[in-house]
């Protein structure tokens with residue numbers, strides 16, 4: 001009798017223990033290691049959003065909403081967007097959101113420091129070359145001169161209304177701007193913030209090559225971000241290991257057209273009105289600030305290797321990978337231990353810059 005009682009007590013405890021163990025295991029399974037990935041199409045590009053943990057779905061919902069809201073706000077050709085309102089305001093002021101104000105101030109910093117290599121008011125030229133409606137066209141010098149006379153980023157006025165958190169923006173009536181060089185970086189940054197607010201602690205998003213991470217991988221290790229081979233969209237020249245940061249790449253291979261063997265690409269040098277004749281095949285920026293990373297990727301591409309490295313030495317706050325036309329991969333010194341050359345890197349060799 002007594003033995004049977006002891007045995008049944010023991011069975012109960014074993015069953016309870018087993019139940020606890022099962023619950024713990026299933027919590028872990030649907031807990032921190034649970035991975036959810038979603039692919040969306042926005043801002044003219046395929047975006048991949050990944051979040052880990054039990055809040056992953058809510059995090060991706062929030063990130064997706066932010067991206068679509070920013071797309072609707074920033075599309076210069078969408079009559080209901082803020083950017084459309086700015087470009088058709090005829091010199092009067094337009095109320096803009098805090099996100100737009102942040103993009104403008106970050107772009108203005110890079111504009112000032114790069115001597116105008118990044119200039120959102122280059123939009124009439126982007127349009128003229130056909131990069132907006134994909135009706136590619138090589139403009140005449142007179143047309144280019146006309147569009148160059150519309151550059152006016154140094155004449156914008158941004159006024160803050162601290163009580164409402166909004167801003168007003170005025171640009172000259174002849175000017176038009178776009179956030180083509182900044183929008184994806186800013187959207188990535190805001191999407192990551194939305195994921196964080198939804199309780200996600202680990203995630204990574206790629207908005208058409210603009211990568212931004214949240215925290216570390218669920219196992220506590222660093223993220224590995226591949227650096228695309230500019231001459232082979234399916235290959236990569238190396239991998240960098242990063243913590244929580246943005247990794248943004250600009251290069252002519254991303255959007256271009258060819259007339260009589262000459263490649264015309266989508267990054268315009270505001271000094272000439274032509275696609276930037278850079279010494280570079282691509283620029284990758286590693287910077288915690290995603291908006292800044294996107295501004296810098298475009299500006300450093302326009303500046304070319306020597307001026308880009310001088311900019312980095314003077315202002316800092318970011319690291320770079322420059323892939324040059326003569327097959328070098330130039331890394332700034334902060335990436336010394338973070339970059340691994342791909343076995344398929346072929347002709348490329350790595351050079352460090354101080």
Ligand code: ADP
Pocket residue numbers: 117118119120121122126131178179180181182184249250251254255266267268269270294297298302
């Ligand atoms: P991607 O859009 O491929 O990520 P970028 O961040 O370099 O590449 O942005 C390039 C886009 O920015 C162009 O498609 C165009 O809309 C716009 N743009 C082109 N040249 C400039 C420039 N010098 N300054 C600001 N915006 C530019």
Ligand code: MG
Pocket residue numbers: 180181182250293294295296297298299
């Ligand atoms: Mg950019």
